[in-house]
Amino acid sequence: MSTPATSATTAIEVAHIVKRYGDFEAVKDVSFSVDEGEIFGLLGPNGAGKSTLIRMMTTLIPLTAGRAIIAGHDVAKEPDAVRRMIGVIPQALTSDPDLTVEENLSIYAKLYSVPKAERVKNIDQVLEAVDLTKWRSAQTKTLSGGMRRRLEIARGLVHNPSIFFLDEPTTGLDPVSRIAVWEMLDNLRRTRKLTMLITTHYMEEADKLCDRIAIVDHGKLVALGTPIELKHNVPGANVVEVHFDRDTEEWQGRLEKLDGVTSVQAESAGFYRVLTSSGSTTTMQLVELAASLGETLTSLSVQNTTLDDVFVHYTGHQLRDEQVKPPVFTLPPRPGERP
Amino acid sequence: MNRLSAIVEREMRKFFRSPMLMVMSLMMPILQLLIMGNAFGGKITGARVAVVDNDHGPEAVKLREGFDSIAVNIKTFTTVEYPNEVQAREDVRTGKIDAAVIIPPQYSRRVYAQDAPVIGFVVDNSDLFTSSSLESEMQLLVTALTTPVIQPRLANQIALEIVELYPYVNYLKFLLPACIALAMYISVMIGGGMLYIDDKARGVHEGYLVTPITKLELVFGLNTAGAIKATLAGICITVIGSLMAGLGIVFHPWVMLQLLALILGTSIAFNGMMFLLMVRVEDPLTPRAMFGVLNLLLFYPSGAMYPIASFPWWLRALSVVDPFTYAIHGFKAIILKDGGFQAIQFDLFFLFVFGIGTLLIATPLFKRTL
Numbered sequence: 001m002s003t004p005a006t007s008a009t010t011a012i013e014v015a016h017i018v019k020r021y022g023d024f025e026a027v028k029d030v031s032f033s034v035d036e037g038e039i040f041g042l043l044g045p046n047g048a049g050k051s052t053l054i055r056m057m058t059t060l061i062p063l064t065a066g067r068a069i070i071a072g073h074d075v076a077k078e079p080d081a082v083r084r085m086i087g088v089i090p091q092a093l094t095s096d097p098d099l100t101v102e103e104n105l106s107i108y109a110k111l112y113s114v115p116k117a118e119r120v121k122n123i124d125q126v127l128e129a130v131d132l133t134k135w136r137s138a139q140t141k142t143l144s145g146g147m148r149r150r151l152e153i154a155r156g157l158v159h160n161p162s163i164f165f166l167d168e169p170t171t172g173l174d175p176v177s178r179i180a181v182w183e184m185l186d187n188l189r190r191t192r193k194l195t196m197l198i199t200t201h202y203m204e205e206a207d208k209l210c211d212r213i214a215i216v217d218h219g220k221l222v223a224l225g226t227p228i229e230l231k232h233n234v235p236g237a238n239v240v241e242v243h244f245d246r247d248t249e250e251w252q253g254r255l256e257k258l259d260g261v262t263s264v265q266a267e268s269a270g271f272y273r274v275l276t277s278s279g280s281t282t283t284m285q286l287v288e289l290a291a292s293l294g295e296t297l298t299s300l301s302v303q304n305t306t307l308d309d310v311f312v313h314y315t316g317h318q319l320r321d322e323q324v325k326p327p328v329f330t331l332p333p334r335p336g337e338r339p
Numbered sequence: 340m341n342r343l344s345a346i347v348e349r350e351m352r353k354f355f356r357s358p359m360l361m362v363m364s365l366m367m368p369i370l371q372l373l374i375m376g377n378a379f380g381g382k383i384t385g386a387r388v389a390v391v392d393n394d395h396g397p398e399a400v401k402l403r404e405g406f407d408s409i410a411v412n413i414k415t416f417t418t419v420e421y422p423n424e425v426q427a428r429e430d431v432r433t434g435k436i437d438a439a440v441i442i443p444p445q446y447s448r449r450v451y452a453q454d455a456p457v458i459g460f461v462v463d464n465s466d467l468f469t470s471s472s473l474e475s476e477m478q479l480l481v482t483a484l485t486t487p488v489i490q491p492r493l494a495n496q497i498a499l500e501i502v503e504l505y506p507y508v509n510y511l512k513f514l515l516p517a518c519i520a521l522a523m524y525i526s527v528m529i530g531g532g533m534l535y536i537d538d539k540a541r542g543v544h545e546g547y548l549v550t551p552i553t554k555l556e557l558v559f560g561l562n563t564a565g566a567i568k569a570t571l572a573g574i575c576i577t578v579i580g581s582l583m584a585g586l587g588i589v590f591h592p593w594v595m596l597q598l599l600a601l602i603l604g605t606s607i608a609f610n611g612m613m614f615l616l617m618v619r620v621e622d623p624l625t626p627r628a629m630f631g632v633l634n635l636l637l638f639y640p641s642g643a644m645y646p647i648a649s650f651p652w653w654l655r656a657l658s659v660v661d662p663f664t665y666a667i668h669g670f671k672a673i674i675l676k677d678g679g680f681q682a683i684q685f686d687l688f689f690l691f692v693f694g695i696g697t698l699l700i701a702t703p704l705f706k707r708t709l
């Protein structure tokens with residue numbers, strides 16, 4: 001039995017959900033809601049718990065605690081009703097490489113029990129939407145990475161879902177294909193009035209696509225809002241990136257004393273990111289200071305606050321820090337080699 | 340039902356798009372039939388036997404005429420004259436010749452005097468098969484020489500009269516039932532076990548699990564497809580193997596029906612077993628590692644190559660629960676003996692019960708979530 005939707009405009013409601021694997025808590029008391037027609041982004045580094053969250057919402061893994069309501073149906077109590085309402089694009093490319101584009105879509109439509117006449121119509125429509133009509137008879141293994149990703153998206157739409165979950169939809173794509181996917185998703189949202197929940201670790205993707213963004217780090221939701229709101233919450237309107245030829249310990253203190261500066265982050269040797277309320281004033285003072293001290297600037301740039309800065313502000317570390325982890329194992333020295 | 344058929348459709352389309360799977364399922368059993376069928380079970384020919392004649396009497400000549408007759412007719416061995424026994428023994432030991440016949444001095448006199456005449460026969464018993472064949476041939480020759488030319492009216496010895504129920508079964512024909520079962524096992528192992536785990540590892544199952552398909556539909560869809568693939572492999576190898584072995588009986592409609600029932604039962608049994616073994620496996624390397632071990636554990640204790648009656652108790656116990664045992668027994672009963680449904684009814688019963696039973700155990704173990 002279906003239960004009525006909790007709210008006419010709420011497509012997804014997640015309340016205090018937790019996922020534990022033994023002693024490890026992958027998702028820690030996360031709550032948020034997504035309105036109908038909204039594109040909602042879960043932004044975080046690899047291992048932050050984004051995929052675990054999306055898998056709980058799509059019935060793939062059970063919740064340890066909390067509640068998730070998708071299109072008015074409780075994930076734990078009515079998983080089948082939830083599955084009928086959603087389309088899911090997993091992180092991996094899961095379309096069958098031996099089957100043709102059309103066969104892949106047809107089989108998935110059958111798995112959703114879409115009647116034959118509707119199936120044929122839907123396949124035509126989704127192929128048109130993802131611009132794969134002329135490739136409908138091609139074997140999937142002959143398609144490029146970007147085309148395969150578009151096929152995955154078409155497959156998730158073939159039964160006309162009302163909510164669409166996309167787990168890192170552009171991972172592994174080149175910049176051109178990535179932009180094509182963004183345009184396609186934006187177009188789908190407008191033409192099909194879909195609610196979308198996207199996980200990503202690309203700041204630009206979240207910034208361009210999402211109406212609202214939830215930043216997830218170490219299984220916790222650390223910030224939630226529109227991209228503009230999140231950026232406004234970061235002290236300082238501009239970011240000045242400066243690279244000194246010679247690094248000294250005093251630079252951190254010198255930079256903090258400049259007018260308008262709200263925070264200074266040392267990125268690497270001689271490279272600093274300075275958050276400031278006035279990019280132009282800080283830049284002028286910085287150049288003057290360097291000249292008076294006889295120091296050389298290797299590079300200097302001024303830009304508006306980005307989601308990168310938002311992420312650093314809320315989590316205290318860079319998103320890329322999590323993506324590129326240091327090797328766990330170091331090779332022992334060769335025989336005779338000095339350590 | 341629509342969703343179940345979608346799973347079957349996907350599996351079958353994949354199967355026919357990858358003809359290599361079908362070829363590889365059939366290749367090993369066909370090669371086994373071709374090579375083992377011709378390598379084993381043949382008669383020994385052209386062995387070299389030394390003759391050391393220390394008698395040169397009339398009975399020794401009769402004996403040597405017997406050797407010549409064998410060399411010309413059934414060609415089990417040819418003889419080589421040796422001057423002395425020591426050299427002959429040494430050459431048997433070093434492998435220059437396969438055996439040596441020593442005709443002692445006074446042999447003819449002892450035959451006429453009925454004074455326990457003895458012929459020495461030196462064999463290389465490290466090669467049991469060759470030495471047994473030569474011994475058997477020599478024994479026949481000696482028996483023929485001692486049999487009186489005129490048979491007594493009343494037989495004074497017990498005679499055994501052997502009646503063979505079936506036409507001569509050469510090793511190629513004997514191997515065919517085992518090869519059919521083996522082809523189906525390989526088809527299930529590759530087309531069911533390995534592909535299933537590969538799909539799991541590639542995330543294809545994740546795609547299924549987000550759809551409203553039920554656990555039963557998914558399990559029965561995968562198993563139906565697996566059973567169809569194994570049945571096709573079974574039919575192909577039965578036809579090809581029968582043509583190779585010269586067994587026309589399989590093309591009789593009634594026999595075809597019996598074979599089809601047995602192939603279906605075997606497919607269901609093998610699939611159920613494989614699904615039970617693989618239902619919780621995640622690592623794609625596991626089925627590959629299990630392939631050889633399972634083959635050894637299931638094929639050889641089944642009586643495919645050697646009679647179960649010769650096994651120790653623990654191996655017999657394994658053969659009792661091994662679906663290969665019943666599949667091979669059934670195929671032998673139909674192909675080699677034309678035994679009809681009566682001869683295979685227990686095999687069919689066991690295979691279907693085993694298949695359905697293992698599937699019923701595997702179904703609750705199948706995880707509908709990741």
